[in-house]
Amino acid sequence: MALLALEKVSKAFPGVRALHDVSLRVEAGEIHALLGENGAGKSTLMKILCGIHQPDSGEILIDGRAQHFSSYRRACAAGVGIVFQEFSLIPGLSVVDNIFLGREPRNALGLIRHGEMVDQAHALFERLGIDIDPLIRVHHLSVADQQFVEIAKALSLNARVLVLDEPTAPLTPTEVERLFAIMRQLREQGVAMVFISHHMEEIFEICDRVTVLRDGEYVTTLNVSETDAGALVEQMVGRRVDNIFPERQTPPPTDDIVLDARIRMAGRKHTDHIRLARGEILGFAGLVGSGRSEMALAMIGAHPVAERHMQLEGRTVTLKSPADALGRGIGLLPENRKQQGLILPFTCADNISINHLERFQSPKPFISRRREQAAVETLMDRVRVKAPGSDTVVGTLSGGNQQKVVIARWLERGCRVLIFDEPTRGIDVGAKSEIYALMKTLTAQGISIIMISSELPEITGLCDRVLVFNHGHVVAELAGDGIEASTIMTHATRQISLNHPTGAPDKTAATMERAS
Amino acid sequence: MTTPASTSAVNPKPRRQRRSRWSRLVHSPVFFPLIGFIAVFIVMALVNDNFLLPNNLTNVARQGAIIGIIAVGMSFAIFTGGIDLSVGPVMALSGTIMAGLMAAGWPPTVAVIAGLALGMVFGAFNGACVAFARMPPIIVTLATMGIARGLGLIYTGGYPISGLPAGFAFFGRGEVLGIQAPIVIMLLVYLVAYVVLHHTSFGRYVYAIGGNEEATRLTGIRVPRYKLLVYTISGLTAAIAGLVITSRLMSGQPNAGTGFELDAIAAVVLGGAAIAGGRGAILGTLVGAMLLAILNNGLNLMGVSPYLQDVVKGAIILLAIYIGRGRNA
Known part of the structure; x- marks a missing residue:
């Protein structure tokens, strides 16, 4: 029997069917890859597993027993841990304070037993085979070490199911190797892991099985040893991408x-x-x-x-x-979409037109909504933003579509130089290849591009x-x-x-x- | 969701439907404030026989006009994610300067323009501190709140200035087409603010700065310039309120407007704005200001003690924000 089983889970958000009858089974001591394009429903499924969203229908089983996670806390208590895409550590607090936040061991007077926390932290780090000073403040740590602290935090709750949502995205190759070493150790210890990544080679290096989602639906589950990258991509996007x-x-x-x-x-x-x-x-x-x-x-x-x-x-x-x-x-598409790129409460349209509003002024200084709307929708078609409409709030879109919105903003601005900082971070293969094609189109028009990227294939393939x-x-x-x-x-x-x-x-x- | 059409070779034209009329209404920031306003209005009408008298209703609107006008500038500040605590004292200072100049024999037009200009200068100073010196707005305006109040008291020696020319009474006591002047002035201010916020680039930038200042700056918008403008507007609307109140009272009161900044903030928040910025509607602020006005009036008519009135008002504000919390656009 699988340690973790999600059975026929469905979830709809207003206007979007995020998941439809999706099932996932993970054994103890297995690293199970969850694969799918942005917007395929991976994150939603994981949020349901962690009690952040509640499913409309379907079941979560741990050791064959049905669970009802009404909150993140309840899921944690049942042994589910998650390392989020965006870290949830508090930078100004120390490592131990972060790990035990909200459940600090206390003495009879209600004061925190600091020594015990430090001891427990040391034990956790030993289990993971990492060496981090538990008393250091988190903002002094490298991204990788912060992530290891996140993992330690999840494990400190005796997590038997660990979800790693794109853990490798911010890491360097050496750090990825360290992460994989930790994951192998946890596999030995019988932890069931769900691993989300857009990097095929990582899936083939570390994972045992892979489940593919497409457009909120379950596609297939395969043994990693019996498939190849091309086949997986085909399952993901429903077509072959060579x-x-x-x-x-x-x-x-x-x-x-x-x-x-x-x-x-x-x-x-x-x-x-x-x-x-x-x-x-x-x-x-x-x-x-x-x-x-x-x-x-x-x-x-x-x-x-x-x-x-x-x-x-x-x-x-x-x-x-x-x-x-x-x-x-000269225009810049910044590295951090949410903090530096998007105006999250704004609609797609307002996000795109923000830096060339003067084009839609007629008569000056009044903006013609009609002209703005028309121009924006042309741009959205050009970069193929998948959204219910141009008046959809941008925060509700998937990462790839959000990035396309940021890109669209610059297309009609008449820029001679565009700087793309990590343009494909956290974006699926399909959207990536669309963004690459778009960059080529721009250069063909005489626009010069600087591309910052931590993904070597991208650098070697494009520059x-x-x-x-x-x-x-x-x-x-x-x-x-x-x-x-x-x-x-x-x-x-x-x-x-x-x-x-x-x-x-x-x-x-x-x-x-x-x-x- | 649109259908995933990216497989087709020709550029796909995804179908985009706009939100339905009803959904747009419900998601409009004005929707909940309006419901709250109607609810309180009905309760007040049921409890007080006099509430619905036309005379009473226009009085309510006139009494709400001062806070209503100040709340326009406050809305600009709050939409950008800032705040302006100096509006009450700036109102009083502008009003006393107008009164002082007129009492000294200056023509009313010049005095009014000077008073309005003073409000703008004060606002611009706030804006410069916030935008260029990058100081937090709550601290800056807390400090200038004290400065403005102090300057007003110094200028007047602490006494009201009276003896204003009769024609000046128009702004507070006059009528336009049968409507009381303060109400007309308030509606004009809202009209201009609405057009600026919803039909100009500057208005869009106001929301963008509140929504994500860093992203707005990096995309090439001159954020400091627009922040300066926002606080200048706040100073101006405070000065316009100063004009109305001075004309209404026919005297320059250096102590006028105590606590008005809190009422103005309450009006903006009751109007559905996010205090962190980026979201809100100027018409919501108008509804919020009028909601406060009918609360004041209704509670007065009911003979509720002023001390208890503050408690009731506070409770209603909390309730309104509780209902409206976490709503997305």
């Missing part, structure tokens, strides 16, 4: 420079020189925290710099704010040139056949002696010259 990247064309000439930026970040010794040619996709590769996003923000005047000289099509420009950048035709970041600086430039995952990783992970004034920038200058 290559998600658009066909490679000859790269545009590198001498037609649109943007020439010399930027020295605040607190850095060296100036980085970034040149962007017309119609090319320039990749910013590197580890999370290597300074790529800061550089992107600096390029639109949204991050403090020590020095910034920018030339746009040969003319010197001063950018003090994103509004200045927009005025010059004409790549700059590798390491410790806040550009350390290498790769072009053409030189763009290889292994080369990028070598440059990205190389230890840099920061005391050497001649280190990074000279190297950059040299490679730049070779390229041009």
Whole structure:
């Protein structure tokens, strides 16, 4: 008998049928992948499992006993733990305080027994095979360590079922390996795990079985050893996707420079020189925290710099704010959709039109709703946003569709340079390939794109040139056949002696010259 | 959901239906405030025989006009996720300056313009502190609340200024087409605010800033500029309220408007706005302000003690917010 069984679960939200008769069975000591495009119902199913949503029909069984989770707490008490896509830790509190939040062991006077918490935390970390100081404040930890704390927190409740919702998305390859080591250990200990990821290779590396959902319906459950990535993608999207990247064309000439930026970040010794040619996709590769996003923000005047000289099509420009950048035709699609990209209470239409409202003014300064609506719906069709209507509140859409809304905002803005920061984070294969195709279309129109990405296949599959970041600086430039995952990783992970004034920038200058 | 049509080779045209009329009404931020208003209205009419008299009803609207006008500026501030606590004292200061200038023999037009300008300057100062110096609005306006009150008292020496020219009484006691001037002024202010919020880019930015300031900034909107404008508007509407109240009383009262900021905030929140910003409707604020006015009036007619009135009003505000909590647009 399966440790966890979800039987014929259905759930509808106003206007959307999120799940229809979905079943999932996970054995003890199994890592079970849950696969599906954005909006397929994975997150909804997991929220039902964790008592955050209640199913309209269907059953949750643990050890064959029916459960009714009226709240997250009840699910936790029954042995279900979840590590959310967005971390739920409180940054200002220590690791132990986070793990035991709301159920701190107390003494007779009602005061917290701190020593006991620390001991228990140590025991948990030992079980996971990780080494984290339980007294450190969470905001000092790396993303990976924060995630391990989340796992420890779930396990501290004696979770026998552990849900990991896209745990690898923010992690570097080495950190992913550490996570997998922990997961293998938990498998040995008989924990049933549900693993959500958009990375096929991860599913084949770590999972035992996989269940595929499509449009809120159960498609199939397969043994991982008896299938392949192509087949799974086909099940997911209902069609075969052979290559998600658009066909490679000859790269545009590198001498037609649109943007020439010399930027020295605040607190850095060296100036980085970034040149962007017309119609090319320039990749910013590197580890999370290597300074790529800061550089992107600096390029639109949204991050403090020590020095910034920018030339746009040969003319010197001063950018003090994103509004200045927009005025010059430089736009940024920020890394964090929800915090930096979307205005969540707004509808799709209002989110898209927000940075070009002046186009719909007739007569000035009044906005013509009709013209705005028409323009917005054309854009939504162009990027293929799947939403009930343009007046749907954007917060209710899936991640992929939300990203398309952010992208749509920039299409009619007449930008010459677009910076995409992690454009496909947390997005399914189908939406990814649509976004790639869209980027290619834009470059064909002469728009230059900078793409920041932590996903190497994306960098190698899409970019004409790549700059590798390491410790806040550009350390290498790769072009053409030189763009290889292994080369990028070598440059990205190389230890840099920061005391050497001649280190990074000279190297950059040299490679730049070779390229041009 | 639209059908997943992405498999077709031609660009699919997903069907987009707009929300039904009824659903749009129910989801409109004005819906619950309006229900609350009607409920309280019916109760007051049942309990008091005099409540429905036309005379009483216009009095209610006129009494509510002062808070109603102030609440317009407050709405702008709250929609951006801010707040303006200085509105009461700014109202009093603007009113006393108008009175003082007229008492000193200046023509009423000039005095009124000077008073309104002063309100805007004060608001702009608030806005500059919030937008450019990046100080939290609640602290900034708490401080300027004290400053404005103090300046008003210094200017008047603590005494009301009277002896205003008779023509000035128009704004508080006059009539336009048979409607009392304060009501007309209030409706005009709401009309302008409605058009600005719903039919101009600036209005959209107001909600966008409240919805997600960081995203709005990164998408290339000059957020500080618009925040400055928002607080300037709040100062202006406070000064307009100052004009009405000074004209109504025919004297400049340096202590007028004590606690008005709280009533104005209550009106905005009763009107269905999210205190965190990004969501709300100016017509909701109008309903909220009128709801407060009929509460005051009804409780007075019932002879409820003023002390108990505060308790009842507070309880009703809590109840209203409880009912409206967590509602999405």
